[in-house]
Amino acid sequence: MFGRSTYDYDDDGFRRCSVTGLDIHRSAEDMVKLYGLTAILALAVGGVFAVFVALTRWEVVGLLSPGDFYTYLSIHAWNLLIFWMVFMEIAILYVGGPFVLGRKLALPSLAKAGYVAMLAGAVTVNAAIWLTSYPNNAPLLTSYVPLESSWQFYLGALVFVLGAIVAALPFFATMWREKRENPNATLPLVAFGAFATSIIAFEALVGGVLTYGPALLWRLEILATLDSAFYRQMYWIIGHGSQQINLLAMITVWYFITHVVGGAEVASQKVSRTAFVLYIFFINMGAAHHLMSDPVVSTGWRMWNTSYAAYGAVLASMIHAFAIPAGLEAGRRAKGKGGGLFGWLWSGPWDDPGFSATILSIVLFGFLGGITGVMMGQMQLNMTWHNTLAVPGHFHATVATGTTLAFMGLGYYVLRLVFGREWSLGPIAKIQPFLYGGAMGVTVVMMMYAGVLFGVPRRHPTVMDIPGTEFSFEAAAPFFAIFGVGALVSIVGGALFVVVALATLFTGDEFEGGPVGDLSRTVADGGGSDHEPVHEQSMRGTFVLTLVFFATFVVLTALNWYLLSNIWGIGP
Amino acid sequence: MDSPLDEPEGNWWDEAVNRRETLWIALSAGWALSLFGWMIGWTEFGDQNNVGQTYSITPDEFQTKVADFKDRAEDTERGLVPADEDVYVGALQWGWDGLPVVLEAGETYRFHLGSYDVQHGFSVRNEENLSQQMSLQILPDYEWVVEMEFDEPSTYHVVCNEFCGNGHRSMHSTIHVEG
Numbered sequence: 001m002f003g004r005s006t007y008d009y010d011d012d013g014f015r016r017c018s019v020t021g022l023d024i025h026r027s028a029e030d031m032v033k034l035y036g037l038t039a040i041l042a043l044a045v046g047g048v049f050a051v052f053v054a055l056t057r058w059e060v061v062g063l064l065s066p067g068d069f070y071t072y073l074s075i076h077a078w079n080l081l082i083f084w085m086v087f088m089e090i091a092i093l094y095v096g097g098p099f100v101l102g103r104k105l106a107l108p109s110l111a112k113a114g115y116v117a118m119l120a121g122a123v124t125v126n127a128a129i130w131l132t133s134y135p136n137n138a139p140l141l142t143s144y145v146p147l148e149s150s151w152q153f154y155l156g157a158l159v160f161v162l163g164a165i166v167a168a169l170p171f172f173a174t175m176w177r178e179k180r181e182n183p184n185a186t187l188p189l190v191a192f193g194a195f196a197t198s199i200i201a202f203e204a205l206v207g208g209v210l211t212y213g214p215a216l217l218w219r220l221e222i223l224a225t226l227d228s229a230f231y232r233q234m235y236w237i238i239g240h241g242s243q244q245i246n247l248l249a250m251i252t253v254w255y256f257i258t259h260v261v262g263g264a265e266v267a268s269q270k271v272s273r274t275a276f277v278l279y280i281f282f283i284n285m286g287a288a289h290h291l292m293s294d295p296v297v298s299t300g301w302r303m304w305n306t307s308y309a310a311y312g313a314v315l316a317s318m319i320h321a322f323a324i325p326a327g328l329e330a331g332r333r334a335k336g337k338g339g340g341l342f343g344w345l346w347s348g349p350w351d352d353p354g355f356s357a358t359i360l361s362i363v364l365f366g367f368l369g370g371i372t373g374v375m376m377g378q379m380q381l382n383m384t385w386h387n388t389l390a391v392p393g394h395f396h397a398t399v400a401t402g403t404t405l406a407f408m409g410l411g412y413y414v415l416r417l418v419f420g421r422e423w424s425l426g427p428i429a430k431i432q433p434f435l436y437g438g439a440m441g442v443t444v445v446m447m448m449y450a451g452v453l454f455g456v457p458r459r460h461p462t463v464m465d466i467p468g469t470e471f472s473f474e475a476a477a478p479f480f481a482i483f484g485v486g487a488l489v490s491i492v493g494g495a496l497f498v499v500v501a502l503a504t505l506f507t508g509d510e511f512e513g514g515p516v517g518d519l520s521r522t523v524a525d526g527g528g529s530d531h532e533p534v535h536e537q538s539m540r541g542t543f544v545l546t547l548v549f550f551a552t553f554v555v556l557t558a559l560n561w562y563l564l565s566n567i568w569g570i571g572p
Numbered sequence: 573m574d575s576p577l578d579e580p581e582g583n584w585w586d587e588a589v590n591r592r593e594t595l596w597i598a599l600s601a602g603w604a605l606s607l608f609g610w611m612i613g614w615t616e617f618g619d620q621n622n623v624g625q626t627y628s629i630t631p632d633e634f635q636t637k638v639a640d641f642k643d644r645a646e647d648t649e650r651g652l653v654p655a656d657e658d659v660y661v662g663a664l665q666w667g668w669d670g671l672p673v674v675l676e677a678g679e680t681y682r683f684h685l686g687s688y689d690v691q692h693g694f695s696v697r698n699e700e701n702l703s704q705q706m707s708l709q710i711l712p713d714y715e716w717v718v719e720m721e722f723d724e725p726s727t728y729h730v731v732c733n734e735f736c737g738n739g740h741r742s743m744h745s746t747i748h749v750e751g
Contacts, residue, residue: 020577067738100577137737146712147690147737186584189576228691228711255576266574267593269584294709295626295685295716299615307611311604318600322593327576330590378611383622383706387693387733455697455705457733460741467742471729475702534574535590543592550599557607564620567704569680569721571621 005033006420006510013104017417018513020260028098028105029418032091034115035167036414039087039407042122044498046079050491058484059464059477069461070138074129077141081399082242083122086164088407089201089249090114091414093171096194096252097178101187106173114167121160128153140459142239145215145231154216161208161238164201171198189266189273193252196276201245203284207237229296233288240287243395246403248279250361251320253406257358257413258328261517262348265331265534267323275319282312292382299379306377314374321366322539322546330537335519341541349517353423357409357433364441365402369394371553372448375560384564389458390451397444400490405437408497415501416516421508429500436493443486450476450483452563622708624718631712634686638662638670641684650674650748660684663692663710666739668730672746680721687712693734696747699727707733725751 009015013026052072055063064072098105105111128150132138139149143157175195178187187195211234218226255272258264266272288305291297329344338344349355372394376385385391412429415421423429450456454476456463463473574580615621629637641660645652651672659681662669669688675681685694687710697705708718722728732743 022577066741070735070738137735140735142735144691144734147735186579188578189580193576228713232711259576264576266576266580268587268589269574269580270587271589271593271597291709293622293707295624295711295714299623303612307608311608315597315600315604318603319597322596326590326593374607378607380611380614380618380620380622383620383708386707386709387695388705388707452703454702455695455707457693457695457731459735460731460733462741466731466744469729469744471699471744471746473702533587535588535593537590539590539592543596546596550603553603561610563703565618566701567620567706568698568723569619569719570706571623571719 004419004421004505005029014102019417019516022099023102024099025104027108028094028103031105031108031111031115032094032099032414032418035087035091035094036411036418038115038119039084039091040411040498040501042079042083042087043404043494045126046076046084047491047494047498049073049076049079050487050494052076054484054487054491056461058480058487059462060481060484062462064461066461070140070459071129071132073459074138074140075126078125078129080404081141081395082160084407085246085399085403086160086242087118089197089245090118090164090167092249092252092410093168093194093198093201095256096191096197097171097174100191100194101174101178103174103178105170106177107170110166111170114163114165114169117163117166118160119163121156121158121163124156125153125160128156142235143215144235145218145226145228148219151216151219154212154219158209158212158216161205161212165205165209168198168201168205189269190252190256192273193248193255193276196280197245197248197252199280200241200248200283204238204241204245207234207241210234211238229294232291232294233297236287236290237284240290241284243399244279244283244287246399247283247317248276250365250403250406251324253410254320254324254358254362255327257354257406257409258324259331260413261352261355261358261519262328263331263335263337263517263519264324264328265334267326267330267534267539271319272323275316275323278312278316278319282309282316285309286313286377289377289382292377292379293386302379306379310374310377317370321362321370321549322542324362325545326539326542327534329539329542330534333537334532334534337518341544344541347518351430352517353429353433354409354412355517356430357405357412357437360433360437361402361405361409364405364437365398366549367552368441368444369398369402371556372397374553375557381560381564383570384452384560384567387458388451389456390448392458393444393447393451396440396447401437401440401444404494405433408433408436411497411501415504415508416511419505419508420511421504422511423500424503424508425500428496432493432496432500436490436497439486439490439493443483443490446479446483446486450479452560454479620706622706622718624716627715627717628713629686629715631686631688634715635662635669635688637684637715638686641670645673648674651746654681658682658684660686661694662686662688663694663732663743664688665690665737666732666743668743668745671730672748674748674750675722677722677725677749677751680719683718683720684715685710685718686715690736691734692732692736692743695731695733696728698724699729700724709734722747722749725749
């Protein structure tokens, strides 16, 4: 596929990866390339539109007119939150299933059909948004009825979602065949994580059909009305569910890359797998936290979904937050890669962008994205976050610093291990994760400050100048100045990833195989099991790090409740 | 060695778990229960709860109610002084019907929130202290009744923070609270 690979396959279509030891079949690898590169294309499109969005919200520049702003924001959102993510996630399913299990991709024609539908849907959505004209409105991400968008938009979204369901089927079929042939075998953890991801993806995508199907019928005036509260509940099954796919795919990638590049082992199979099962049961119900400040849904319904359900998923995330660094710590200690409290971490291959992107992703996701998500998921605190700029702050912390950075880390290894090419522009590749992650981290913190401390609304092009009133959010201007600079630097950082990826594809030397990171692969892949069991390795460094995380979590939660308690009386 | 890429060896379910990992799970579970308990407790002991009865209503019916509210209220230079404790807010593209209002500090009012057209966001903040702010969603076909009691005399600014079309940014009004 694409003729850019340096690898050859044997007569059965397999090749053995010299770094991971995986047997990879061409049928799966071709599709990983196709979906992966399409994802990077969507990343590039969304990134270009990010420039316009950031420079409009930074009102010192104020680039776009209000009408254009909503159009550009919609294209930015759909390409980065949906197309970049979902194309990449299908690729991750094909890695987590066929690659890890050493199998052919089952039903390859469905993978191609799904791709064609997803691409057609994505192009239709982009075109429909770009060509929005009266009486239609830019859909943004949510396209809340009854605000009308063009019927072509709903159709494109529906086709994309159906395409993604079709594209997931070859993964399920591969798993089915594996279990038929090896009924008593346990799936490797990465395959198990991919399987959990696929279940959550399926639920989310069915939500998408229930959202865009009725919305299309309503827009075509086949359905006379569509209840706004019904739409919101169906919409958030896919609206947040799609981001839960990101979460699980990202965590699966964390396990994968920390092992391949850093030499991590699994701290406890039982604990990590239980955490994935908790996600399957609870995380989609947790999406109800979008309706915390809504009428219609009862207090009991909201409490149930943000307590019993959401905390089942929060517990799972906290488990992974320990298990992944602990696996890295135990694995590196066992290989003599670090003594003391944090030697295993400092000694890591920080000049390897796969490693640095992954570690930064874990830290930034946890501290910035995870904590804020739990806080705004509490019913009462939600009032101070709902629809403020702090909400995009939160999901840029999860999606832009967390998932995107993790997928970039994976992308670096797709270039090496799938396309067989050594990174071009090596020095740029080394600094890219730090530049992108650092700047994006600053940007999202500014968005959260502006949102929670000043109540600056999201989806608003001119908060410094509200027509018809003297009132404005001028007090937040200093935060927007840092936001603007941070956003531009992070866009440059993101663009450098695309540049390195394209340069590598077209000019990269042949990748010679291991060692990667700072490991000799024979050791990393378990050449010797002469050391003590993983659970007997010290995890004290990880324990200290997670206690710092916990203290931050408690302090930030207390501060937010304090802010809430200062508001006037609301409710009975 | 326990690689995430290989089938785990032996009886992996019965493998011991590191003591610190067990401790962390207990701490996390305790924290989740605390957050849950706090949220429930706040509905009893806290003064800020986004809780109130919802009623089905057509936009036309709701508009009639808002008009009735305006008729009964006293019209002053700063806004409407409600005749009783009910305040009706009708959100529309692109303005706030029923606002501005003039309220008394320390009095409890029932805010009736509804929309004449699409979804809107009722986002209110104290002009003296912007971090005193909160948002409630407004949906067409529903009337949401939420009690509010402002204790500090000040001007509270209302903006829409749910995208509602090209004029979205111009939706602004005020609630004047007098001592």
